[in-house]
Structures are given as C-alpha cells and as structure tokens.
Amino acid sequence: MNEKYERQMKKGVLDMLVLKLLKSEAKYGYQIIQEMKEKSEETFLLKDGTLYPILYRLEDDKLVVSKWSEAVGKQVPRKYYEITEEGKKTLDEIEDVWKRISDGVLRIMEG
Amino acid sequence: MNEKYERQMKKGVLDMLVLKLLKSEAKYGYQIIQEMKEKSEETFLLKDGTLYPILYRLEDDKLVVSKWSEAVGKQVPRKYYEITEEGKKTLDEIEDVWKRISDGVLRIMEG
DNA sequence: TCTTATACTTTGTATTACTAAGTATATTAT
C-alpha cells in the first residue's frame, strides 16, 4: 500500500537527484546508485534497471552526455555521464519547482 | 519543460493533501479545490477533472465515504466526502513516506 | 569453480496528473 505512494512520490525527483550528483563531476552508473544510496541514507535505493532509462532520457534531452572510459588496465569499461550546460540550467529550474511544491505541501500539512 | 517535472512531482502527494483537508471535516468537491488553492498559496490549482478521479479512487480504497447533502432550500445538491478511520491511518502512513522522501531529497540536494 | 560485485541494455506493467468534453443548477449583472 505504502510502496504505491512511495513510488509515485519519487516521480520527477529522480531526474533532479541524478543531475545533482553529476553536477560535481562525471560519474558512471554504479557509482550514481551507490552515492544515491549513501547520501540519501538508504531512502533512494535504485535498481540499475531504474537508473539507466533515466540516464538515457537525460541524454536524449541533452542534459547529460556520455563517454566510455579509456580501457585502463583490466578495468571493466565504464560509461561516464557528464552534465551539460543545459543540464545545469535545467537542474536549477527543476530545483525551483521542487521547492515550490514541497513548500505548498508543508503549508497544507501543517496549516 | 518544467510543467513536465511539476506534474510528476505532484504524483502521490495529492491523495495525501486531499485526505489532510478532509481530516478536519467532511467537504465537497469545489470546497476542496478552493482550500487547496488558498492553503498552498496558489501552488496546487486543481481542475475538477483532476480532483474527482482522486476522490473516486480514495472511495474505492475505502479511505473516504461520500454522502449527498439533504436538499437544503434551493441549494445545488452537494456530495460530501468524509475521511474514514482507515483513511486517517493511511494518511499518517503516507505522511511518513513523504517526510522520508523529502528528507532524502534534502540530504542529496544540500550535501 | 562458484559467488559476488561491477556494468550496461531492453521490454513490459502499473499508476496517476491533466485535458477536454459533457450535463446541470443557482446567482449576478446587464
């Protein structure tokens, strides 16, 4: 029952969180999943099947670009995702939307 | 572009907000729309076509019950929606989910 | 050798906010 609401409430915010994590530096998929888990203190536990479609969508929208890493030794090849200028701009906008909505929720829930 | 994110971010929270507004007293559709608008300071501007499907869903889930008002004078008949005990319990649970998710978002966005 | 972690891809499902169109009555302004 609660999972239903949890899933719905996450809609829209994951794009924002992924862009935020990429803002400091380019990262690869597994790294994003780990940071999301650690920084949110276990609240955002993404499956890879959830993250990659988000990254592909962000790439289609030109908010991120991806590059395969040079083969360094025997390292499994990694695809690094880097935020674009447009991505940074969009991140700021999405953050404003989030602030406005969470403020609105607070006003109703606490009023 | 932003409308897309705004719409997604509202998913899940509208049920919570409607239940919250019904917690203090039974209300009819138009009244809910007005209170949502006022209390959220223009953030949640629901169309009737958005609200009623939510109310029907809540009713299907037995979180609210509806009663048509007695015909008082020439008043247009109104359908009052009242939160159930199960609805109150679910509201508390959804609120916990919301708090956990918004805390998680904050941790990532501010850290 | 087996398990686990790393790493990316694709397909399909369930859910929900919103638009739009429809029906109908009461009140207010012209």
Added chain:
DNA sequence: ATAATATACTTAGTAATACAAAGTATAAGA
C-alpha cells in the same frame, strides 16, 4: 429576460515514469 459566471459532478483518453525482470558480460575473491 437574458447572458454570463460560479457552482457541482462525471467520464474518456493521453502522456509520463518508477520499477521489476530478464539478458549480456567481465573482474575479483573464497
């Protein structure tokens, strides 16, 4: 009287996304 607006509820259809699940493949450790 008439027109416009506010009130009040219903239904059908669209777009978007979190997630599960299944698949492919390599590296490291027990």
